[in-house]
Amino acid sequence: MSGEGEEVPGIRGGHGLRTIASPARPRRALIISPTPVAPLLGGASARIKTLLDALGTIGFETHLAFIERDRGDEPAMRTMLGERFHPIPYQRQSCETSLMARLRRRLLQALGMESGWLWDVDDIYDPGVEEPLAKLHERYRFDVVIVEYVFFSQALSVFGPEVRKLIDMHDVFGYRHRTYVAAGQESHWVSVRPPDEVRALWRADHVLAIQPEEARLMRESGLPNVDAVSHVVNLASDPGAVPETPMAVFVGAANDSNAHGLQWFVTRVWPIVIASCPEARFHVAGAVSAGCPVAPGVRPEGRVSNERLDELYRSARVAVNPVFTGSGQSIKVLEAMGYGVPVVASTVGLRGIVGASEPGIARADDPEAFAHALIGLFGDRDHAARARESAYAFARASNEEQLAVLERACYGRAVPESATRDSVLPDVAFDPLLANVARATPTQ
Numbered sequence: 097m098s099g100e101g102e103e104v105p106g107i108r109g110g111h112g113l114r115t116i117a118s119p120a121r122p123r124r125a126l127i128i129s130p131t132p133v134a135p136l137l138g139g140a141s142a143r144i145k146t147l148l149d150a151l152g153t154i155g156f157e158t159h160l161a162f163i164e165r166d167r168g169d170e171p172a173m174r175t176m177l178g179e180r181f182h183p184i185p186y187q188r189q190s191c192e193t194s195l196m197a198r199l200r201r202r203l204l205q206a207l208g209m210e211s212g213w214l215w216d217v218d219d220i221y222d223p224g225v226e227e228p229l230a231k232l233h234e235r236y237r238f239d240v241v242i243v244e245y246v247f248f249s250q251a252l253s254v255f256g257p258e259v260r261k262l263i264d265m266h267d268v269f270g271y272r273h274r275t276y277v278a279a280g281q282e283s284h285w286v287s288v289r290p291p292d293e294v295r296a297l298w299r300a301d302h303v304l305a306i307q308p309e310e311a312r313l314m315r316e317s318g319l320p321n322v323d324a325v326s327h328v329v330n331l332a333s334d335p336g337a338v339p340e341t342p343m344a345v346f347v348g349a350a351n352d353s354n355a356h357g358l359q360w361f362v363t364r365v366w367p368i369v370i371a372s373c374p375e376a377r378f379h380v381a382g383a384v385s386a387g388c389p390v391a392p393g394v395r396p397e398g399r400v401s402n403e404r405l406d407e408l409y410r411s412a413r414v415a416v417n418p419v420f421t422g423s424g425q426s427i428k429v430l431e432a433m434g435y436g437v438p439v440v441a442s443t444v445g446l447r448g449i450v451g452a453s454e455p456g457i458a459r460a461d462d463p464e465a466f467a468h469a470l471i472g473l474f475g476d477r478d479h480a481a482r483a484r485e486s487a488y489a490f491a492r493a494s495n496e497e498q499l500a501v502l503e504r505a506c507y508g509r510a511v512p513e514s515a516t517r518d519s520v521l522p523d524v525a526f527d528p529l530l531a532n533v534a535r536a537t538p539t540q
Protein backbone atom coordinates (compact mmCIF):
# COMPACT_ATOMS: atom_id res chain seq x y z
CA MET A 97 0.00 0.00 0.00
CA SER A 98 1.11 3.56 -0.57
CA GLY A 99 2.39 5.76 2.20
CA GLU A 100 0.51 8.78 3.54
CA GLY A 101 0.33 11.60 1.01
CA GLU A 102 1.79 9.47 -1.78
CA GLU A 103 -0.08 9.36 -5.09
CA VAL A 104 -1.00 5.82 -6.15
CA PRO A 105 -0.14 5.64 -9.86
CA GLY A 106 -2.55 4.55 -12.50
CA ILE A 107 -5.84 4.05 -10.64
CA ARG A 108 -8.67 5.32 -12.79
CA GLY A 109 -9.81 8.71 -11.48
CA GLY A 110 -6.45 9.47 -9.86
CA HIS A 111 -4.30 12.52 -10.52
CA GLY A 112 -2.07 10.72 -13.00
CA LEU A 113 1.22 11.42 -11.22
CA ARG A 114 4.22 9.51 -12.46
CA THR A 115 6.04 7.33 -9.95
CA ILE A 116 9.69 6.81 -10.77
CA ALA A 117 11.00 3.40 -9.85
CA SER A 118 13.81 3.50 -7.33
CA PRO A 119 16.26 0.84 -6.11
CA ALA A 120 13.97 0.40 -3.07
CA ARG A 121 11.10 -0.76 -5.29
CA PRO A 122 11.54 -3.18 -8.19
CA ARG A 123 9.89 -2.50 -11.51
CA ARG A 124 6.73 -4.58 -11.60
CA ALA A 125 4.88 -6.08 -14.55
CA LEU A 126 1.40 -7.59 -14.49
CA ILE A 127 0.10 -10.05 -17.08
CA ILE A 128 -3.70 -10.29 -17.27
CA SER A 129 -4.67 -13.61 -18.83
CA PRO A 130 -7.80 -15.75 -19.25
CA THR A 131 -5.54 -18.68 -20.17
CA PRO A 132 -3.76 -20.62 -17.42
CA VAL A 133 -0.04 -21.30 -17.43
CA ALA A 134 -0.55 -24.65 -15.67
CA PRO A 135 -1.34 -27.04 -17.07
CA LEU A 136 0.11 -26.08 -20.42
CA LEU A 137 -3.03 -26.46 -22.55
CA GLY A 138 -1.34 -25.55 -25.82
CA GLY A 139 0.74 -22.91 -27.54
CA ALA A 140 -1.06 -20.00 -25.88
CA SER A 141 -0.36 -21.32 -22.37
CA ALA A 142 3.28 -21.89 -23.28
CA ARG A 143 3.65 -18.38 -24.70
CA ILE A 144 2.22 -16.74 -21.57
CA LYS A 145 4.38 -18.87 -19.28
CA THR A 146 7.57 -17.98 -21.13
CA LEU A 147 6.50 -14.31 -21.35
CA LEU A 148 6.37 -14.30 -17.55
CA ASP A 149 9.89 -15.73 -17.49
CA ALA A 150 11.11 -13.30 -20.15
CA LEU A 151 9.86 -10.28 -18.22
CA GLY A 152 11.82 -11.54 -15.22
CA THR A 153 14.90 -11.88 -17.39
CA ILE A 154 14.72 -8.22 -18.46
CA GLY A 155 14.39 -6.99 -14.88
CA PHE A 156 10.73 -7.03 -13.85
CA GLU A 157 9.05 -8.56 -10.82
CA THR A 158 6.32 -10.41 -12.68
CA HIS A 159 2.75 -11.01 -11.51
CA LEU A 160 -0.09 -12.98 -13.11
CA ALA A 161 -3.75 -11.98 -12.82
CA PHE A 162 -5.48 -15.17 -13.93
CA ILE A 163 -9.01 -14.45 -15.14
CA GLU A 164 -10.77 -17.72 -14.35
CA ARG A 165 -12.44 -18.25 -17.72
CA ASP A 166 -10.65 -21.55 -18.44
CA ARG A 167 -9.94 -24.18 -15.83
CA GLY A 168 -6.36 -24.16 -14.62
CA ASP A 169 -4.25 -25.85 -12.00
CA GLU A 170 -4.30 -23.01 -9.49
CA PRO A 171 -2.22 -24.82 -6.84
CA ALA A 172 0.49 -25.37 -9.46
CA MET A 173 0.36 -21.72 -10.54
CA ARG A 174 0.56 -20.60 -6.93
CA THR A 175 3.56 -22.86 -6.39
CA MET A 176 5.13 -21.37 -9.50
CA LEU A 177 4.52 -17.70 -8.63
CA GLY A 178 3.81 -17.59 -4.90
CA GLU A 179 2.21 -14.30 -3.83
CA ARG A 180 2.57 -13.03 -7.39
CA PHE A 181 -0.31 -15.25 -8.51
CA HIS A 182 -3.69 -13.50 -8.38
CA PRO A 183 -6.82 -15.48 -9.42
CA ILE A 184 -9.79 -13.30 -10.40
CA PRO A 185 -13.33 -14.71 -10.79
CA TYR A 186 -14.89 -14.57 -14.25
CA GLN A 187 -18.56 -14.49 -15.19
CA ARG A 188 -19.41 -15.81 -18.64
CA GLN A 189 -21.38 -13.32 -20.70
CA SER A 190 -24.85 -13.74 -22.19
CA CYS A 191 -23.52 -14.07 -25.74
CA GLU A 192 -22.06 -17.44 -24.65
CA THR A 193 -24.55 -18.61 -22.04
CA SER A 194 -27.81 -17.67 -23.78
CA LEU A 195 -29.41 -20.58 -25.64
CA MET A 196 -31.17 -18.16 -27.97
CA ALA A 197 -27.89 -16.42 -28.83
CA ARG A 198 -26.23 -19.76 -29.62
CA LEU A 199 -29.15 -20.95 -31.75
CA ARG A 200 -29.22 -17.68 -33.66
CA ARG A 201 -25.52 -17.97 -34.39
CA ARG A 202 -25.93 -21.54 -35.64
CA LEU A 203 -28.87 -20.57 -37.84
CA LEU A 204 -26.95 -17.71 -39.43
CA GLN A 205 -24.01 -20.03 -40.07
CA ALA A 206 -26.28 -22.64 -41.65
CA LEU A 207 -27.65 -19.93 -43.95
CA GLY A 208 -24.10 -19.00 -44.95
CA MET A 209 -24.33 -15.53 -43.41
CA GLU A 210 -20.98 -14.24 -42.22
CA SER A 211 -22.51 -12.52 -39.20
CA GLY A 212 -23.05 -15.98 -37.73
CA TRP A 213 -19.32 -16.31 -37.15
CA LEU A 214 -18.59 -12.75 -36.06
CA TRP A 215 -18.42 -11.48 -32.50
CA ASP A 216 -18.12 -8.00 -31.06
CA VAL A 217 -14.61 -7.50 -29.77
CA ASP A 218 -15.76 -7.05 -26.14
CA ASP A 219 -18.45 -9.77 -26.15
CA ILE A 220 -16.67 -12.14 -23.79
CA TYR A 221 -15.17 -9.45 -21.53
CA ASP A 222 -16.47 -9.42 -17.94
CA PRO A 223 -16.44 -5.91 -16.40
CA GLY A 224 -16.44 -7.59 -13.00
CA VAL A 225 -12.68 -8.13 -13.25
CA GLU A 226 -12.00 -4.40 -13.01
CA GLU A 227 -12.45 -3.91 -9.26
CA PRO A 228 -10.02 -6.75 -8.32
CA LEU A 229 -7.50 -5.41 -10.85
CA ALA A 230 -7.75 -1.91 -9.37
CA LYS A 231 -7.12 -3.30 -5.89
CA LEU A 232 -4.10 -5.22 -7.16
CA HIS A 233 -2.68 -2.09 -8.71
CA GLU A 234 -3.29 -0.07 -5.57
CA ARG A 235 -1.22 -2.62 -3.66
CA TYR A 236 1.62 -3.26 -6.11
CA ARG A 237 1.81 -0.11 -8.32
CA PHE A 238 2.61 -1.87 -11.59
CA ASP A 239 4.87 -0.15 -14.09
CA VAL A 240 3.82 -2.32 -17.05
CA VAL A 241 0.55 -4.17 -17.69
CA ILE A 242 0.16 -6.70 -20.50
CA VAL A 243 -3.27 -8.04 -21.47
CA GLU A 244 -3.45 -11.38 -23.27
CA TYR A 245 -5.83 -11.22 -26.26
CA VAL A 246 -7.62 -8.21 -27.67
CA PHE A 247 -10.93 -9.50 -26.22
CA PHE A 248 -9.80 -8.61 -22.71
CA SER A 249 -8.18 -5.29 -23.63
CA GLN A 250 -10.97 -3.29 -21.94
CA ALA A 251 -9.21 -4.22 -18.68
CA LEU A 252 -6.54 -1.66 -19.55
CA SER A 253 -9.05 1.09 -18.70
CA VAL A 254 -8.34 0.35 -15.04
CA PHE A 255 -4.82 1.75 -15.38
CA GLY A 256 -3.84 5.37 -15.89
CA PRO A 257 -1.48 6.95 -18.44
CA GLU A 258 1.55 6.57 -16.17
CA VAL A 259 1.35 2.78 -16.59
CA ARG A 260 2.85 1.30 -19.74
CA LYS A 261 0.02 -0.73 -21.32
CA LEU A 262 0.53 -3.54 -23.86
CA ILE A 263 -1.69 -6.04 -25.65
CA ASP A 264 -0.30 -9.43 -26.60
CA MET A 265 -2.31 -10.31 -29.74
CA HIS A 266 -1.57 -14.05 -30.08
CA ASP A 267 -3.19 -13.92 -33.52
CA VAL A 268 -5.03 -11.70 -35.97
CA PHE A 269 -8.72 -12.29 -35.25
CA GLY A 270 -10.14 -10.16 -38.06
CA TYR A 271 -12.23 -12.53 -40.19
CA ARG A 272 -10.33 -15.40 -38.63
CA HIS A 273 -13.21 -17.80 -39.25
CA ARG A 274 -12.78 -17.67 -43.02
CA THR A 275 -9.71 -19.90 -42.98
CA TYR A 276 -11.54 -22.64 -41.09
CA VAL A 277 -14.82 -22.36 -42.99
CA ALA A 278 -12.97 -22.63 -46.31
CA ALA A 279 -11.27 -25.79 -45.00
CA GLY A 280 -14.59 -27.30 -43.92
CA GLN A 281 -13.70 -27.05 -40.24
CA GLU A 282 -15.41 -25.47 -37.28
CA SER A 283 -14.40 -21.85 -36.73
CA HIS A 284 -11.90 -21.97 -33.87
CA TRP A 285 -12.88 -19.64 -31.02
CA VAL A 286 -13.63 -16.02 -31.94
CA SER A 287 -13.65 -14.01 -35.17
CA VAL A 288 -14.26 -10.25 -35.34
CA ARG A 289 -14.50 -7.47 -37.91
CA PRO A 290 -11.00 -6.14 -38.66
CA PRO A 291 -11.87 -2.45 -37.92
CA ASP A 292 -13.21 -3.47 -34.50
CA GLU A 293 -10.00 -5.33 -33.72
CA VAL A 294 -7.85 -2.34 -34.68
CA ARG A 295 -9.94 0.06 -32.59
CA ALA A 296 -9.55 -2.18 -29.55
CA LEU A 297 -5.80 -2.45 -30.06
CA TRP A 298 -5.60 1.35 -29.81
CA ARG A 299 -6.29 0.91 -26.09
CA ALA A 300 -2.64 -0.05 -25.63
CA ASP A 301 0.54 2.01 -25.78
CA HIS A 302 2.25 -0.86 -27.57
CA VAL A 303 1.00 -4.00 -29.30
CA LEU A 304 2.88 -7.30 -29.40
CA ALA A 305 2.25 -9.38 -32.50
CA ILE A 306 3.51 -12.93 -32.66
CA GLN A 307 5.06 -12.76 -36.13
CA PRO A 308 6.38 -10.00 -38.42
CA GLU A 309 3.63 -10.34 -41.02
CA GLU A 310 0.95 -9.68 -38.41
CA ALA A 311 2.87 -6.70 -37.03
CA ARG A 312 3.14 -5.28 -40.55
CA LEU A 313 -0.59 -5.77 -41.13
CA MET A 314 -1.42 -3.84 -37.96
CA ARG A 315 0.96 -1.01 -38.90
CA GLU A 316 -0.74 -0.79 -42.27
CA SER A 317 -4.05 -0.51 -40.39
CA GLY A 318 -2.76 2.64 -38.70
CA LEU A 319 -1.35 1.38 -35.38
CA PRO A 320 1.95 3.21 -34.77
CA ASN A 321 3.56 1.04 -32.07
CA VAL A 322 3.50 -2.62 -33.02
CA ASP A 323 6.40 -5.04 -32.79
CA ALA A 324 6.70 -8.74 -33.43
CA VAL A 325 7.77 -10.62 -30.32
CA SER A 326 8.07 -14.27 -31.09
CA HIS A 327 7.81 -17.03 -28.52
CA VAL A 328 10.71 -16.99 -26.05
CA VAL A 329 11.48 -20.61 -25.32
CA ASN A 330 13.03 -22.31 -22.33
CA LEU A 331 16.45 -23.37 -23.57
CA ALA A 332 18.09 -26.60 -22.54
CA SER A 333 21.67 -26.19 -21.35
CA ASP A 334 22.85 -27.73 -24.63
CA PRO A 335 21.37 -29.67 -27.55
CA GLY A 336 22.43 -32.97 -26.03
CA ALA A 337 23.35 -36.23 -27.69
CA VAL A 338 21.17 -37.91 -30.29
CA PRO A 339 18.67 -40.15 -28.43
CA GLU A 340 19.11 -43.87 -29.01
CA THR A 341 15.47 -44.64 -29.85
CA PRO A 342 14.17 -43.44 -33.24
CA MET A 343 11.25 -41.57 -31.71
CA ALA A 344 9.08 -38.74 -33.02
CA VAL A 345 6.79 -36.56 -30.92
CA PHE A 346 3.75 -34.41 -31.64
CA VAL A 347 2.33 -32.04 -29.01
CA GLY A 348 -1.04 -30.42 -29.51
CA ALA A 349 -4.26 -29.13 -28.03
CA ALA A 350 -7.66 -30.48 -29.04
CA ASN A 351 -8.63 -28.45 -32.08
CA ASP A 352 -9.64 -29.32 -35.62
CA SER A 353 -6.34 -28.29 -37.14
CA ASN A 354 -4.30 -30.59 -34.89
CA ALA A 355 -6.83 -33.43 -35.16
CA HIS A 356 -6.90 -33.37 -38.97
CA GLY A 357 -3.11 -33.13 -39.13
CA LEU A 358 -2.63 -36.04 -36.73
CA GLN A 359 -5.05 -38.22 -38.71
CA TRP A 360 -3.21 -37.43 -41.95
CA PHE A 361 0.20 -38.15 -40.41
CA VAL A 362 -0.70 -41.49 -38.80
CA THR A 363 -2.60 -42.81 -41.82
CA ARG A 364 -0.49 -41.42 -44.69
CA VAL A 365 3.03 -40.77 -43.39
CA TRP A 366 3.65 -43.20 -40.54
CA PRO A 367 3.12 -46.42 -42.56
CA ILE A 368 5.97 -45.35 -44.87
CA VAL A 369 8.22 -44.67 -41.87
CA ILE A 370 7.42 -48.00 -40.16
CA ALA A 371 8.07 -49.93 -43.37
CA SER A 372 11.60 -48.51 -43.49
CA CYS A 373 12.27 -48.30 -39.74
CA PRO A 374 10.18 -50.91 -37.84
CA GLU A 375 11.62 -49.90 -34.46
CA ALA A 376 10.38 -46.28 -34.84
CA ARG A 377 8.05 -44.87 -32.19
CA PHE A 378 5.62 -41.94 -32.28
CA HIS A 379 4.36 -40.30 -29.08
CA VAL A 380 1.39 -37.91 -29.13
CA ALA A 381 1.02 -35.58 -26.13
CA GLY A 382 -1.78 -33.22 -25.24
CA ALA A 383 -5.55 -33.32 -25.59
CA VAL A 384 -5.30 -34.02 -29.34
CA SER A 385 -4.11 -37.54 -28.50
CA ALA A 386 -7.65 -38.52 -27.46
CA GLY A 387 -8.50 -38.97 -31.14
CA CYS A 388 -5.22 -40.55 -32.20
CA PRO A 389 -5.66 -43.45 -34.67
CA VAL A 390 -4.36 -46.85 -33.61
CA ALA A 391 -1.20 -47.84 -35.48
CA PRO A 392 2.03 -49.80 -34.85
CA GLY A 393 4.51 -47.85 -32.73
CA VAL A 394 2.06 -45.03 -31.98
CA ARG A 395 1.50 -44.13 -28.33
CA PRO A 396 -1.08 -41.50 -27.24
CA GLU A 397 0.06 -39.89 -23.98
CA GLY A 398 -3.01 -37.78 -23.17
CA ARG A 399 -2.52 -34.58 -21.22
CA VAL A 400 0.94 -34.62 -19.69
CA SER A 401 2.67 -32.82 -16.85
CA ASN A 402 5.42 -30.35 -17.54
CA GLU A 403 7.87 -32.94 -16.26
CA ARG A 404 6.61 -35.59 -18.67
CA LEU A 405 6.68 -33.13 -21.56
CA ASP A 406 10.31 -32.39 -20.70
CA GLU A 407 11.06 -36.13 -20.77
CA LEU A 408 9.39 -36.55 -24.15
CA TYR A 409 11.37 -33.75 -25.76
CA ARG A 410 14.64 -35.01 -24.31
CA SER A 411 13.91 -38.50 -25.65
CA ALA A 412 12.75 -37.44 -29.11
CA ARG A 413 14.89 -37.68 -32.23
CA VAL A 414 12.46 -35.34 -34.04
CA ALA A 415 9.25 -33.35 -33.49
CA VAL A 416 6.55 -33.12 -36.14
CA ASN A 417 3.85 -30.55 -36.91
CA PRO A 418 1.70 -31.87 -39.77
CA VAL A 419 -1.06 -29.23 -39.73
CA PHE A 420 -2.65 -27.68 -42.80
CA THR A 421 -4.79 -24.91 -41.33
CA GLY A 422 -4.02 -22.37 -38.66
CA SER A 423 -2.75 -18.88 -38.01
CA GLY A 424 -0.56 -17.13 -35.48
CA GLN A 425 2.80 -18.69 -34.76
CA SER A 426 3.58 -22.37 -34.44
CA ILE A 427 4.88 -22.24 -30.89
CA LYS A 428 5.35 -26.00 -30.58
CA VAL A 429 8.06 -25.81 -33.27
CA LEU A 430 10.09 -23.28 -31.28
CA GLU A 431 9.60 -25.23 -28.06
CA ALA A 432 11.07 -28.37 -29.62
CA MET A 433 14.03 -26.47 -31.03
CA GLY A 434 14.78 -25.08 -27.58
CA TYR A 435 15.55 -28.65 -26.55
CA GLY A 436 17.70 -29.16 -29.62
CA VAL A 437 15.00 -31.29 -31.26
CA PRO A 438 14.81 -30.81 -35.04
CA VAL A 439 11.38 -30.39 -36.60
CA VAL A 440 9.68 -31.77 -39.70
CA ALA A 441 6.53 -29.82 -40.51
CA SER A 442 4.15 -28.76 -43.22
CA THR A 443 4.39 -25.27 -44.67
CA VAL A 444 1.49 -24.14 -42.49
CA GLY A 445 3.08 -25.91 -39.53
CA LEU A 446 6.07 -23.59 -39.89
CA ARG A 447 4.00 -20.39 -39.93
CA GLY A 448 5.76 -17.53 -38.20
CA ILE A 449 9.08 -19.37 -37.91
CA VAL A 450 11.36 -16.75 -39.42
CA GLY A 451 14.90 -17.46 -40.53
CA ALA A 452 15.19 -21.14 -39.63
CA SER A 453 16.77 -23.51 -42.15
CA GLU A 454 17.82 -27.10 -42.70
CA PRO A 455 18.90 -29.35 -41.14
CA GLY A 456 17.19 -28.04 -37.96
CA ILE A 457 13.95 -27.52 -39.89
CA ALA A 458 12.57 -29.62 -42.75
CA ARG A 459 9.42 -28.68 -44.63
CA ALA A 460 7.22 -31.30 -46.29
CA ASP A 461 3.67 -31.12 -47.61
CA ASP A 462 3.20 -34.62 -49.04
CA PRO A 463 3.45 -38.00 -47.30
CA GLU A 464 6.53 -39.26 -49.14
CA ALA A 465 8.60 -36.12 -48.48
CA PHE A 466 7.51 -36.03 -44.85
CA ALA A 467 8.42 -39.69 -44.33
CA HIS A 468 11.74 -39.27 -46.12
CA ALA A 469 12.76 -36.47 -43.76
CA LEU A 470 11.92 -38.59 -40.71
CA ILE A 471 13.70 -41.67 -42.04
CA GLY A 472 16.82 -39.57 -42.66
CA LEU A 473 16.87 -38.43 -39.02
CA PHE A 474 16.17 -41.96 -37.75
CA GLY A 475 18.77 -43.68 -39.91
CA ASP A 476 21.71 -41.25 -40.01
CA ARG A 477 23.07 -40.32 -36.57
CA ASP A 478 25.55 -37.79 -37.98
CA HIS A 479 22.75 -36.03 -39.82
CA ALA A 480 20.61 -36.13 -36.67
CA ALA A 481 23.45 -34.60 -34.63
CA ARG A 482 23.89 -31.74 -37.13
CA ALA A 483 20.14 -31.17 -37.08
CA ARG A 484 20.13 -30.90 -33.28
CA GLU A 485 22.92 -28.33 -33.33
CA SER A 486 21.11 -26.33 -36.02
CA ALA A 487 17.77 -26.35 -34.19
CA TYR A 488 19.31 -25.34 -30.87
CA ALA A 489 21.39 -22.55 -32.40
CA PHE A 490 18.30 -21.06 -34.03
CA ALA A 491 16.31 -21.16 -30.78
CA ARG A 492 19.12 -19.51 -28.84
CA ALA A 493 19.59 -16.69 -31.39
CA SER A 494 15.82 -16.18 -31.60
CA ASN A 495 15.57 -15.82 -27.82
CA GLU A 496 18.22 -13.11 -27.74
CA GLU A 497 16.46 -11.13 -30.45
CA GLN A 498 12.99 -11.47 -28.92
CA LEU A 499 14.15 -10.41 -25.45
CA ALA A 500 15.69 -7.24 -26.91
CA VAL A 501 12.44 -6.36 -28.71
CA LEU A 502 10.33 -7.09 -25.61
CA GLU A 503 12.55 -4.91 -23.45
CA ARG A 504 12.24 -1.95 -25.82
CA ALA A 505 8.46 -2.38 -26.01
CA CYS A 506 8.10 -2.46 -22.22
CA TYR A 507 10.32 0.55 -21.70
CA GLY A 508 8.57 2.57 -24.38
CA ARG A 509 11.15 2.60 -27.14
CA ALA A 510 9.75 1.47 -30.47
CA VAL A 511 11.78 -0.94 -32.56
CA PRO A 512 12.46 0.03 -36.19
CA GLU A 513 10.96 -2.49 -38.59
CA SER A 514 14.42 -3.04 -40.08
CA ALA A 515 15.64 -4.29 -36.71
CA THR A 516 13.54 -7.46 -36.95
CA ARG A 517 13.78 -10.30 -39.41
CA ASP A 518 11.43 -9.60 -42.31
CA SER A 519 11.95 -12.68 -44.45
CA VAL A 520 9.82 -15.78 -43.99
CA LEU A 521 10.39 -19.31 -45.12
CA PRO A 522 10.21 -19.51 -48.94
CA ASP A 523 6.79 -19.67 -50.56
CA VAL A 524 4.85 -18.88 -47.36
CA ALA A 525 2.40 -16.15 -48.30
CA PHE A 526 0.45 -14.14 -45.72
CA ASP A 527 -3.10 -13.08 -46.48
CA PRO A 528 -4.73 -11.45 -43.43
CA LEU A 529 -8.21 -12.61 -44.46
CA LEU A 530 -7.61 -15.98 -46.08
CA ALA A 531 -4.25 -17.06 -44.71
CA ASN A 532 -3.47 -20.70 -45.37
CA VAL A 533 -6.66 -21.41 -47.34
CA ALA A 534 -4.59 -22.38 -50.37
CA ARG A 535 -2.96 -25.07 -48.22
CA ALA A 536 -6.04 -26.01 -46.23
CA THR A 537 -6.27 -29.51 -47.76
CA PRO A 538 -3.39 -31.94 -47.24
CA THR A 539 -1.69 -33.38 -50.29
CA GLN A 540 -3.11 -36.86 -50.93
